[in-house]
Amino acid sequence: MNSQLQFQVNHWLNQIKDDSEKQALMSLIEQGDEAKIAACFSGRLAFGTAGIRGIVGPGPMGMNRLVVRQTTAGLGNYLTAQMKDACQRGVVIGYDGRHDSRQFAHDAAGVLTAMGFKVFLTAKVAPTPLVAFGVKHFGAAAGIVVTASHNPPAYNGYKVYWHNGAQIIPPHDSGIAACIEQAATQELPFIELIDATKQDKLHWLMDDFFExxxxxxxxxxxxxxxxxxxxxxxxxxxxxxxxxxxxxxxxxxxxxxxxxxxxxxxxxxxxxxxxxxxxxxxxxxxxxxxxxxxxxxxxxxxxxxxxxxxxxxxxxxxxxxxxxxxxxxxxxxxxLTGDQVGVLLGHYLLSHSNPDQRLVGCTIVSSSLLSKIAAGFNAHYYTTLTGFKWLMNVGIAQSSPHSRFLFAYEEALGYTVGNLVWDKDGLSAIVAFAKLCAELSCKNQTIWDRLTEIYQQHGYHLNTQVSIATSGDAGGIGAKLRADTVQQIGGFGVQACADLNASEKRYADGHVDTLDLPKSDVLIYELEQGLRVIVRPSGTEPKVKCYYEVCLPMLAGETLTQVRERAQLKMSALINAHQASL
Incomplete structure (x- = not known):
């Protein structure tokens, strides 16, 4: 083991308080597995808008108690710098059912209470939406949920909510990351939870919170x-x-x-x-x-x-x-696809909503069908970059007394119904969907009947995501695509191309609009006959992530199966033609 790596390992071992985590690193040392040890110390889990997430293991590249304490100390320092009353407002902490989640949540609480924060900590496992709810409910400065969501068992994570109850967005992510780097070089504050409770700094969230x-x-x-x-x-x-x-x-x-x-x-x-x-x-x-x-x-x-x-x-x-x-x-x-559930819930909610609560939104890679449904109800519609952090923060910003937020979704099975939780919430979504089915049953109708009605009115929309390997150099694919003026894809003319990196949308007639979206390496091609191709080049690998949309009018007497088959044929032709062009 080289001297620099040896120094990092020794420094880490001296900071670890947990014997089992110390043993995990010692086992690698005893095995002489220098490659694995080097990987554990090759950097630090990057803190971004989704917080941190990684495999549970030793070193700054793993999810472990020391990383959680360092992350929490950095977050605490950032909060006090941003909000004068952050300590008094406090932080809500919850955790899922993974093996290490409870311990990580307790570590976070021990650090924050030692820093003078009031902490609201769930006394048992909690669904992620309840932590987002808790931030609003208590008027807290922030929220932390220890979860790796639907990742494999080896993973865990740490997600942060801002005081508005939504996930953090830039510049808070980079600001917190900088504070974490600094905290990792300093002695970490910590008090045991029993002492924090006695000092009235730690407030346990019992059944009344869940109620x-x-x-x-x-x-x-x-x-x-x-x-x-x-x-x-x-x-x-x-x-x-x-x-x-x-x-x-x-x-x-x-x-x-x-x-x-x-x-x-x-x-x-x-x-x-x-x-x-x-x-x-x-x-x-x-x-x-x-x-x-x-x-x-x-x-x-x-x-x-x-x-x-x-x-x-x-x-x-x-x-x-x-x-x-x-x-x-x-x-x-x-x-049902995430898009189908999204348009069904959006249609249901808009068909009953008050005139002053008709603000709905979805992401750029979700189906365009919700925008057409919203137009049919004379509702306000917005679109954002992918991720609920954008959907919710933009939804909050665009809400007004005359246009209150109603609903948003993304195709990856995330839905927000009303403004109870400023994040995706699978619990309120299941209630809303069940209520939609109950309403349809009173009319002797089914979900399939409602989908047919929507498609007959607005067209059948089929959306597919494909990752495509290319022969281009890693990191240069986006530049190559931007250098080419694409006039047609698969024989369908390009009517407009939106370049989110340049914040502009160029039309075939030469007209240019400015886009009100954060800069992102995304190209959106709007084609003839309601087709759409969205390209997100990878900055590190020779591949692109592509999102395709086909929209077909539903013919008289046509069944859902028949129109789906027509759409799938057109989709296959579009994907094959686009893939061949890359």
């Missing part, structure tokens, strides 16, 4: 469409008795709250997958605990078939995402 979120869901105006009061004064959902659904928490933390808020809304025929109901950081029944992955919803679909349920629903392990498969006439279950 506060439940109460807000129950009374949320955007979830009361079509609701009625029973003789006892309780709200109920007409048609709820017609709805049955299977549910899985996917070994995460969503089950208790999901089942509770569904029952509160009158949905009593809910069948949870027992093998996946309780938190388990090993995720033993799924290879990859992400509802988007093939096979991840097999057990919940099997549960739905067992009960002949209408829906098979899933939250990801931290319950901020929502996925659903819907029973078809043949008894099989068809998963």
């Amino acid at each position: 506060a979120y439940r109460h807000q869901i129950y009374h949320a105006g955007v979830l009361q469409f079509g609701g009625e009061k029973a003789d006892d004064g309780k709200l109920f959902t007409p048609g709820a008795d017609n709805i049955s659904l299977a549910y899985t928490a996917m070994h995460g933390v969503g089950a208790n709250m999901a089942e509770t808020v569904l029952k509160d809304a009158g949905f009593n025929r809910v069948y949870s997958v027992a093998a996946q109901r309780e938190p388990d950081g090993d995720f033993p029944t799924v290879n990859f605990p992400n509802p988007e992955e093939p096979g991840a919803m097999d057990l919940v679909i099997a549960e739905a078939k067992l009960h002949n349920a209408m829906l098979a629903c899933a939250n990801d392990p931290d319950a901020d995402r929502f996925a659903v498969a819907v029973r078809k006439d043949d008894g099989e279950y068809q998963p």
Whole structure:
């Protein structure tokens, strides 16, 4: 081991307080695995707008207790520099069911209370949306949730919310990162939680906090469409008795709250997958605990078939995402895409919303269908870069008394219903979707009927994402694409090209518009016949991530299956032609 690496290792070992983490590094040393040791000390987990996330392991490149304490000290210093009353307002901390999450959350609380912060710490595992809710609920300066969401078992992460309840955006990410680098060179403050509690610095969030979120869901105006009061004064959902659904928490933390808020809304025929109901950081029944992955919803679909349920629903392990498969006439279950769920919820909410609450949005890579639905309702629509940090911060900025926020989504199964939580929330989303199904059932209609109505009015939209390897040099692909004036893709003329890096949109007739979006290495080609190609070149690898959209008018008498097949043929031709051109 070279002297510089030896110095880094010794310095790290001297700072570690946890014997098991010290042993993990000592084992690598005893094995003489210098390559692995060097990888552990090759840098530091980068802090960005999503915080930090990585494999649990030793060194500054791993997720471990020392990294969490250093990150927290940096965050604390940044908060006090940005807000005079940050310590008094406090920080909300929650955590998911992964093996190390509770310990990491307690470490963060010990650092912040030692720095003089009031800390609100959940006494048990909590869905990520509840931490975002807690920041607003307590008027806190920030929030921290220890979670790796739907990543494999070896991972963990640390996500930060700003005082507005939304995820941080620039320049806060780089500001916090700089403070972390500084904190990592200094002695870290820390007090034991029992002492922090005695000093009234640490406030444990018990059942009453979870009940506060439940109460807000129950009374949320955007979830009361079509609701009625029973003789006892309780709200109920007409048609709820017609709805049955299977549910899985996917070994995460969503089950208790999901089942509770569904029952509160009158949905009593809910069948949870027992093998996946309780938190388990090993995720033993799924290879990859992400509802988007093939096979991840097999057990919940099997549960739905067992009960002949209408829906098979899933939250990801931290319950901020929502996925659903819907029973078809043949008894099989068809998963809906994130875009389909997004347009269904958007249409449902807009069809009932107040005139002053019609602000909806989605990301640049999501379907353009929501914008057309919004126009049909004379609603306000916005679009952002990918990520809920942008969807929520822009939604907050654009909200006004005459145009209040209603709904936003991204195609990766994230949905925000109303302004209870300024982040994606898979719990309120499942309630909203169940209520939509109940309303349709009262009209003897299904989700498939509603989708058909939407497609007949606005056209059938098919969206696909593909990563394409190219022969170009890494980092030079974007420049090459910008240097070429693309006039057609797959035989379809380019009507406009939006270059987010240049903040401009150029039309075929030479007209140029300025874009009001943060600079990003993204090109958006709008083609004839409602086609769209979005290209995000990689800055480090010879590949591009491409998002394709095909829009077709739905013909008279055409079924969903028939129009889908037509769209898929056109989509395949578009992808093949575009891939050949790169």
